[in-house]
Amino acid sequence: MTLPQTARQDERLRRWRLVLGDDGADGTGRPLSGRDAGVDRALGALYRGAPEAGEGRRPAGLGAGAPQLARWLGDVRRYFPSTVVRLLQQDAIDRLGLARLLLEPEMLAAVEPDVQLVAALLALRQALPETTRASARQVVATVVAELERRLAERLRTALAGAPDRGARSHRPRPRDIDWDRTVRANLQHFLPERGTVVPERLVGHARARHGLAQQVILCVDQSGSMAPSLVHAAVFGAALASIRSLDTRLVVFDTAVVDLTEHLGDPVDLLFAAQLGGGTDIDRALAYCESRITRPADTVVVLISDLCEGGSPDGMLRRVAALRAAGVRVVVLLALNDQGTPAYDQERADALAALGAPAFACTPDAFPDLLAAALRDRPPAVPQG
Missing domain, CATH: 3.40.50.410 (von Willebrand factor, type A domain)
Structure with a gap:
């Protein structure tokens, strides 16, 4: 067996070992160490013993103490990309009933801000202790600012003068030029020696300026x-x-x-x-x-x-x-x-x-x-x- 084949087989065993967990019956015969052991502990703390896991599974390992939950939040942020972190956080709330993870300032500071977290904070805000409310508000403000950056200007542009796709203009602004129609309208001006079309007539989308509801x-x-x-x-x-x-x-x-x-x-x-x-x-x-x-x-x-x-x-x-x-x-x-x-x-x-x-x-x-x-x-x- 060549070395590359051995490496591929070892990687497959590693992945199966992470999927199957460390119940002693995974069948891979492969121990975990280093980063893999940390990933396994973080996932095991959340998913072993979850209600869906069935009888005979070990209890979940997040425990009852705020420090242990905070460490788990830190671990998942270290081992996984932010998109996965958000899924794990939501699973922690939904599967293990850890709504209280949002009720301690040190844990709140460790959570990856996103819309789902904001929704959870808003739902729980009446239960938030005074010491947590300022942190909760900051989390909400962070997510709102990111949404505004991504969405608000796009909305203003769409309403204040978006191209009207149902109307054509022969004097369009550069950003409103319909290049496909322009090229087709100017094929007779193709210059073989230069391999290009000279667009004597531009075709584009007219900008809607009237008729917006108030x-x-x-x-x-x-x-x-x-x-x-x-x-x-x-x-x-x-x-x-x-x-x-x-x-x-x-x-x-x-x-x-x-x-x-x-x-x-x-x-x-x-x-x-x-x-x-x-x-x-x-x-x-x-x-x-x-x-x-x-x-x-x-x-x-x-x-x-x-x-x-x-x-x-x-x-x-x-x-x-x-x-x-x-x-x-x-x-x-x-x-x-x-x-x-x-x-x-x-x-x-x-x-x-x-x-x-x-x-x-x-x-x-x-x-x-x-x-x-x-x-x-x-x-x-x-x-x-």
Whole structure:
């Protein structure tokens, strides 16, 4: 057997050893040492003895003490990339009931900030001790700042002058040139000796300058399952509020309705003002939004909810039908996050779509173009996947 083959076999055994753990029955006959032993301890502390593991498994090793949990958080950050760290943190909370890992300042400082952590902090904020609240707020501010950096300018650009794909211009700005159409329109000017086309006539996308709606209402379900969507909605709401041509309102609801528009200047304050959890009364929330609409034909209502209505489902549908009849554009987002296909009420989503209110999940990156289409009274492109 050649050395490369031996090395490949050894690597396969190493990987199987890490997968199977150290129960003494892994069958590889390969001990772990160094970094591999550390990785094995970190994973074993989380996954051995989890409820799904079945009988006979050893208990989880995170223990009850804050120092041990803090060490585990440090270990996973040392051994794994940030994307994996976030999954492990969420598993620690979900599988082992470690919500209290967020209740100690030293552990909070060790956690990788992300939207899921912000959602957990917001859900637990009433239980946070005084010594932890400042750290929790800083974590939330860090994540919000990163989302604003990534998403806010994209939203402003999409609404303030995104290319209108339905209209063509023969005097486009450089960034709006449609090079495929331009080349085809100038093929007669091909110069064989230079191997190029001289574009005597440019073809591009016209910029939309008129027709934007003046009112945007984000109506966000603040039940616990929608927490990540609320985080993104707060960031987008703040960005929309900075566009002077728009009158932006952000409304959150469970069985009660709260207008958080006054907090749009500070999305961190807005998130801490929300009350995650509770039931869901979409009909009541839409009734409040309806009462704040002054120009129906110039208004877009974005309802962000999984549609698990605890109020009046028929009333919700009648309310949406009335808004549509008045000229309001209604878009229903079943989720506004990067977590994939959400759980939602399929029957109500289909009923809303039949009323002209399309219902689908949307990633934060797709939201700017989706909202721009709605504001221009065009069918939004439903995100795929």
